[in-house]
Amino acid sequence: MKILVCISKAPDTTSRIAFTDGDTKFDENGVQFIVNPYDEWYALVRGLELKETLGGSVTTVTVGGADNDPVIRKALAIGADNAVRIDADPADSFDVASQIVSYAKDQGFDLVLTGKETINYNSGVTGALIAEMLDMPYVALATKLDVDGGTATITREVPGGTEVVEVATPVVLSAAKGMAEQRIPNMRGIMAARTKPLEVVAGVPSTGQTSIVSYALPPAKGDVKLVDAENVAELVRLLHEEAKVI
Amino acid sequence: MRTDLYQGHDYYLLDELLTEEHKLIRDTARAWVKKEVSPIIEQAAEDGKFPKHLIPGLGEIGGFGPYIPEEYGGAGLDQISYGLIMQELERCDSGLRSTSSVQSSLVMYPIWKYGTEEQRKKFLPKLATGEFIGCFGLTEPDHGSNPGGMITNFKDMGDHYLLNGAKMWISNAPFADLAVVWAKDESGRIHGIIVERGMEGFSTPTMTGKWSLRASDTGELIFDNVKVPKENLLTGRSGLGAPLSCLDSARYGIAWGAIGSALDCYDVALRYAKERKQFDRPIAGFQLQQKKLAEMITEITKAQLLTHRLGQLRNEGRATSAQISMAKRNNVDMAINIAREARQILGGMGIINEYPIMRHMMNLESVITYEGTHDIHLLITGMDITGENAFK
Numbered sequence: 275m276k277i278l279v280c281i282s283k284a285p286d287t288t289s290r291i292a293f294t295d296g297d298t299k300f301d302e303n304g305v306q307f308i309v310n311p312y313d314e315w316y317a318l319v320r321g322l323e324l325k326e327t328l329g330g331s332v333t334t335v336t337v338g339g340a341d342n343d344p345v346i347r348k349a350l351a352i353g354a355d356n357a358v359r360i361d362a363d364p365a366d367s368f369d370v371a372s373q374i375v376s377y378a379k380d381q382g383f384d385l386v387l388t389g390k391e392t393i394n395y396n397s398g399v400t401g402a403l404i405a406e407m408l409d410m411p412y413v414a415l416a417t418k419l420d421v422d423g424g425t426a427t428i429t430r431e432v433p434g435g436t437e438v439v440e441v442a443t444p445v446v447l448s449a450a451k452g453m454a455e456q457r458i459p460n461m462r463g464i465m466a467a468r469t470k471p472l473e474v475v476a477g478v479p480s481t482g483q484t485s486i487v488s489y490a491l492p493p494a495k496g497d498v499k500l501v502d503a504e505n506v507a508e509l510v511r512l513l514h515e516e517a518k519v520i
Numbered sequence: 521m522r523t524d525l526y527q528g529h530d531y532y533l534l535d536e537l538l539t540e541e542h543k544l545i546r547d548t549a550r551a552w553v554k555k556e557v558s559p560i561i562e563q564a565a566e567d568g569k570f571p572k573h574l575i576p577g578l579g580e581i582g583g584f585g586p587y588i589p590e591e592y593g594g595a596g597l598d599q600i601s602y603g604l605i606m607q608e609l610e611r612c613d614s615g616l617r618s619t620s621s622v623q624s625s626l627v628m629y630p631i632w633k634y635g636t637e638e639q640r641k642k643f644l645p646k647l648a649t650g651e652f653i654g655c656f657g658l659t660e661p662d663h664g665s666n667p668g669g670m671i672t673n674f675k676d677m678g679d680h681y682l683l684n685g686a687k688m689w690i691s692n693a694p695f696a697d698l699a700v701v702w703a704k705d706e707s708g709r710i711h712g713i714i715v716e717r718g719m720e721g722f723s724t725p726t727m728t729g730k731w732s733l734r735a736s737d738t739g740e741l742i743f744d745n746v747k748v749p750k751e752n753l754l755t756g757r758s759g760l761g762a763p764l765s766c767l768d769s770a771r772y773g774i775a776w777g778a779i780g781s782a783l784d785c786y787d788v789a790l791r792y793a794k795e796r797k798q799f800d801r802p803i804a805g806f807q808l809q810q811k812k813l814a815e816m817i818t819e820i821t822k823a824q825l826l827t828h829r830l831g832q833l834r835n836e837g838r839a840t841s842a843q844i845s846m847a848k849r850n851n852v853d854m855a856i857n858i859a860r861e862a863r864q865i866l867g868g869m870g871i872i873n874e875y876p877i878m879r880h881m882m883n884l885e886s887v888i889t890y891e892g893t894h895d896i897h898l899l900i901t902g903m904d905i906t907g908e909n910a911f912k
Contacts, residue, residue, distance in 0.1 A: 344543070
């Protein structure tokens, strides 16, 4: 089975978030990047598990510049067979999907895995866009995936429970928490990653359809307000008027 | 123990001096420690037992002889990689790092450097995975800072050597499969000899009652007319310089490891000081707490710079024993002082095993003494700069 896993970099969750260029760009200065956790812990690891039981290969694909190479090497150290980096500076999810499809369309992948979203941009649509552009079925928010012959059985989160679907491969799916357990690379993997192929291919012209007007940080977290246990009316008022959750 | 929230501190942007592979190796060790060791380390220390189930994982992350060439099962990494792994292990516990550095620097290193090709092929690959665990016998009950006075000895019996004597304070001894033992031949010259578990007359009683390195097993090595096959002699080098060169490698690892302990204490204390409120404000806002924290990161940063440079010199084969002594002595002293200051920032919480500080502090009392005491390392520096030997 030929598996493609889409890998994106994301800032480490302890990073200090700041913006630049008039608040239109994320300030990468001093930020440590990691493999987007949904891509790494769930999509990549499940892809590797399937390869290990069914045979085949796992390729990763990443859209971006050479600054992505460290996270790509980590994916190779965890166990991917080879990696492709599409040398482009994508404008949005549509652009990312277009770039990935420009590479993947002739490759005959049986399975294309993405994380359910990146933890920085959280668009959560790249997988769906890839599926549409590749004319493949798409299953979102998968928490379990098994493949038998040409059929994938997928458990996915739906509001209030789970849904089990069957779909003929090739298929695109987005992986959510529960799909697999985090896999820490071992020294053998890190050494092997040195020589695994990382192919850099040219991107296609940008197909971005949106542009960033501005970013802003969420308001600073305020102090905890303690409400007397007897004063339910005040609690309701605060939840309604200040927290605006009811 | 609380969730391990540790994050590294890099005040002088030293990460920029590391390669991407260095960072991947360090982050891998950190992730493994957080997943596998942090949740169980307090219990292991309380029980006074080395958690042996960690051994295969330690092998997988490169905890055993990462600089040993690949042909012998190592990873062929550089000295900075080795240092970073030691730092991450000791960030969690000095006992964990001890197990790893004994195996790497005191068992695999001498077999690699001074062993025969047969010994390398027989032992190194299994030591690299942790299938074999080794220990190192140099210190004796009456010979600590003066190892050259050792009385453990062996006689040439024609078809084998006959080994007699005793070693003490030996990390990993109680469960080691083999011991690299330093003993005198009939002419009084020191040689390394590999003693394997199961050899008649060889026993490894556990030492108990430690208030330090409780998550690491320490024991004695007793040799009562042990017949050791001649092929177990390390033939590549003899004399006190041979075991001392192993100690150079181990002390270098300790210099990095101590930074790990210090970083953990600083990390915990900094977070605590920002969260703990007294007089209606975080205690981090008080000058006396800021003095402690600011001095901690200053000392850590100085130690990081010293150690990184030492790593470069080790990579080039230019680091002297005296330079290594300076780093070991400085960094362990730095770490023990930071542990004590951090304990104070946490107030009463500092003595509770919900936080790692008291464990680090107790561990470092061993680290400041083993592999050359704090005082002996000072005398090594003194001898190096004056040319005068103040040991005896």
